[in-house]
Amino acid sequence: MSSTEHYDFIIIGGGTAGLVVASRLSEDPSQHVLVLEAGADGTEDPRVKTPAFFEALKNTEADWGFKTNSQPTLNGRTIAMNQGKVLGGSSALNALVFVPPTKGLVNSWESLGNKGWNWETLSSYFNKAYTSPIVDESSRTMLGIDKWASVNSSAKGPIQASFPGGVAHPIRQAWAETFTNMGYYMQDDPFSNPSVGSFSCLASIHPETKERSYSTSAYYNPVKGRENLHVLTNAEVVKILFEQTGGSAKATGVQYKHNGETVTVNTAKEVILAAGALQSPKILELSGVGNPDLLDKYGIDVVVNLPAVGENLHDHAVCSISFEAVDEVDTLDALARQEPEALSQALQEYAASKTGPLSYVGVTSYAYLPIVDYLTPEGQVRLKDLLDKNRPPEIEGIRNARDRAYYEVVENSLLDPNEPSGAYLSVASQSVLPADPETDSPQGPVPGKFITIGAMLSQPLSRGTVHIQSSDPSHAPSIDPEYLTNPVDMDVLANHMLHIDAIANTPPMSKLLKQPLNRRDPASRLTDLESAKRYLRASMISMWHMAGTCVMLPKEKGGVLGEDLKVYGVRNLRIVDSSALPMISTANTQATVYAFAERAADLIKQAWGMKVSNCPQSPDIPRQRHLV
Numbered sequence: 028m029s030s031t032e033h034y035d036f037i038i039i040g041g042g043t044a045g046l047v048v049a050s051r052l053s054e055d056p057s058q059h060v061l062v063l064e065a066g067a068d069g070t071e072d073p074r075v076k077t078p079a080f081f082e083a084l085k086n087t088e089a090d091w092g093f094k095t096n097s098q099p100t101l102n103g104r105t106i107a108m109n110q111g112k113v114l115g116g117s118s119a120l121n122a123l124v125f126v127p128p129t130k131g132l133v134n135s136w137e138s139l140g141n142k143g144w145n146w147e148t149l150s151s152y153f154n155k156a157y158t159s160p161i162v163d164e165s166s167r168t169m170l171g172i173d174k175w176a177s178v179n180s181s182a183k184g185p186i187q188a189s190f191p192g193g194v195a196h197p198i199r200q201a202w203a204e205t206f207t208n209m210g211y212y213m214q215d216d217p218f219s220n221p222s223v224g225s226f227s228c229l230a231s232i233h234p235e236t237k238e239r240s241y242s243t244s245a246y247y248n249p250v251k252g253r254e255n256l257h258v259l260t261n262a263e264v265v266k267i268l269f270e271q272t273g274g275s276a277k278a279t280g281v282q283y284k285h286n287g288e289t290v291t292v293n294t295a296k297e298v299i300l301a302a303g304a305l306q307s308p309k310i311l312e313l314s315g316v317g318n319p320d321l322l323d324k325y326g327i328d329v330v331v332n333l334p335a336v337g338e339n340l341h342d343h344a345v346c347s348i349s350f351e352a353v354d355e356v357d358t359l360d361a362l363a364r365q366e367p368e369a370l371s372q373a374l375q376e377y378a379a380s381k382t383g384p385l386s387y388v389g390v391t392s393y394a395y396l397p398i399v400d401y402l403t404p405e406g407q408v409r410l411k412d413l414l415d416k417n418r419p420p421e422i423e424g425i426r427n428a429r430d431r432a433y434y435e436v437v438e439n440s441l442l443d444p445n446e447p448s449g450a451y452l453s454v455a456s457q458s459v460l461p462a463d464p465e466t467d468s469p470q471g472p473v474p475g476k477f478i479t480i481g482a483m484l485s486q487p488l489s490r491g492t493v494h495i496q497s498s499d500p501s502h503a504p505s506i507d508p509e510y511l512t513n514p515v516d517m518d519v520l521a522n523h524m525l526h527i528d529a530i531a532n533t534p535p536m537s538k539l540l541k542q543p544l545n546r547r548d549p550a551s552r553l554t555d556l557e558s559a560k561r562y563l564r565a566s567m568i569s570m571w572h573m574a575g576t577c578v579m580l581p582k583e584k585g586g587v588l589g590e591d592l593k594v595y596g597v598r599n600l601r602i603v604d605s606s607a608l609p610m611i612s613t614a615n616t617q618a619t620v621y622a623f624a625e626r627a628a629d630l631i632k633q634a635w636g637m638k639v640s641n642c643p644q645s646p647d648i649p650r651q652r653h654l655v
């Protein structure tokens with residue numbers, strides 16, 4: 028074992044959040060920052076750069092390739108839990124969708140007990156993280172956008188965002204007009220005024236190069252020449268080191284493996300954990316911070332008794348229905364079937380003009396919808412009844428306190444027509460979901476052109492766990508998200524699935540689909556709640572938005588961190604990644620993780636008397652309901 032230099036800050040994990048914090052802290056040349064990343068640098072890898080190749084990175088050396096335990100609510104299936112093992116982390120292999128949470132969701136972080144974590148503070152950090160594209164007059168109709176460019180010119184951050192697949196894809200306009208017809212069209216830029224309604228979504232794709240814009244290319248590569256910033260790849264952290272001083276533990280450094288050697292490095296200021304929602308808790312537990320019973324089982328000395336570590340795992344369950352599209356619509360189905368001619372043509376088109384099917388992943392439009400508005404009167408009674416029956420009991424205990432706090436937030440938002448309970452998306456391709464082997468559902472891509480409409484459960488109540496299952500750092504953690512175990516979740520998502528047909532049947536969306544509607548999978552013909560639940564059990568998958576496993580919450584509600592992101596009971600240790608999110612985003616998580624990490628960097632700078640740069644402010648836009 029060799030011991031090396033001192034750094035002011037040691038960041039564990041050069042992923043989405045880790046590289047944001049590294050680049051911001053190293054703006055001060057007097058601060059020496061080390062990032063330890065287990066994966067390699069994939070900057071030149073075409074699978075990272077080319078948007079449509081994101082699937083090709085799964086289960087490669089760039090993916091941790093985790094799987095959940097068998098999920099009883101999902102017919103005993105295990106669910107793929109991909110996570111980037113590459114510089115940039117999951118931002119290097121995600122599906123590039125770049126969407127905000129709603130104001131209400133972020134404000135609920137504060138109401139759960141995290142002072143200062145609200146939309147007012149966080150909105151400027153979204154603007155600090157990404158650059159919003161300018162929408163010219165001629166594009167507005169095609170994008171279904173009325174006000175975009177005029178309101179968010181303050182978003183000028185490192186991540187370069189664009190409208191994926193070009194503005195002219197007919198799904199965009201059809202989607203916007205369909206939701207206008209249904210009474211749910213979001214007129215404003217969703218990053219300025221995110222609430223209920225549909226919108227044309229952004230992707231983290233550079234508008235000119237049409238390459239992935241992610242934490243490596245946007246935050247790290249432009250500043251990699253800084254002498255005070257040292258990023259070490261292929262360096263896997265084994266544990267955080269502590270010393271006991273003044274009756275409490277203080278993080279003093281980190282032990283990691285590099286080139287077969289075990290190395291110790293010390294910090295003068297802080298260790299910052301950013302290993303993602305599945306591995307930040309693992310590193311804490313391997314270091315002796317967690318539930319004493321679990322640590323004892325694996326012979327790990329307890330440094331801090333913190334049983335909430337690795338609890339509170341939640342994720343977006345997502346499911347979809349693929350409908351046969353009319354012949355005139357361009358879709359990505361030939362690529363999904365890996366047809367050599369289509370692939371070769373797409374490669375040529377992308378190389379020549381950075382356009383075509385490789386320049387995006389097929390997702391173009393989103394809608395955040397409230398379930399309560401379109402439930403039948405009987406459905407509303409059933410939802411209220413279910414909520415009553417599943418209300419956590421008023422009994423003592425940290426877990427109950429946590430569940431009651433979340434329940435209150437979710438119940439209020441489920442019953443509020445101005446808060447979404449589901450996020451819908453459109454995809455210009457069939458989606459190949461797991462199918463019940465007992466049925467004649469297709470198991471792989473089928474011939475034809477399809478448009479898929481998916482729904483994810485925005486604010487799940489179900490909570491699972493991720494814990495070590497060995498003291499050996501090379502062993503994967505045991506991951507049990509307990510998807511849809513709360514009956515409210517199953518019911519709400521099943522109702523959202525039932526609503527997909529209404530979208531498909533409303534013009535002009537209905538005009539892009541062959542009539543009568545023809546589904547890729549016969550099992551996705553959902554006739555009632557039971558058939559929707561059956562379909563979810565067989566085909567629901569993860570949207571890879573795992574969060575909350577080292578959650579920022581008051582300790583008495585099961586928190587691991589305070590609102591300053593410091594781990595309870597330890598000095599000099601903070602967590603800045605998706606594991607700290609108090610509640611998962613309304614839909615896809617990356618924009619939220621970037622904004623969260625941006626604010627985390629400022630909190631750390633302030634704590635150490637470093638200069639904090641200005642955050643661009645969004646104009647204050649009054650909240651409106653169902654703008655049409």
Ligand SMILES: Cc1cc2nc3c(=O)[nH]c(=O)nc-3n(C[C@H](O)[C@H](O)[C@H](O)COP(=O)(O)OP(=O)(O)OC[C@H]3O[C@@H](n4cnc5c(N)ncnc54)[C@H](O)[C@@H]3O)c2cc1C
Nearest residue numbers: 040042043044065116117121122123124264605615616617
């Ligand atoms: C396949 C997939 C598709 C997704 N699609 C979208 C999408 O379209 N839109 C969206 O908004 N979100 C999407 N997400 C989610 C989003 O990308 C993540 O929520 C976000 O990137 C998580 O950021 P993070 O910093 O918490 O973790 P990560 O970005 O995963 O970073 C953690 C880093 O820590 C490293 N690490 C872990 N353990 C160690 C260790 N012991 N030592 C050293 N380093 C370690 C990892 O290698 C990784 O680089 C997707 C995620 C996946 C996996």
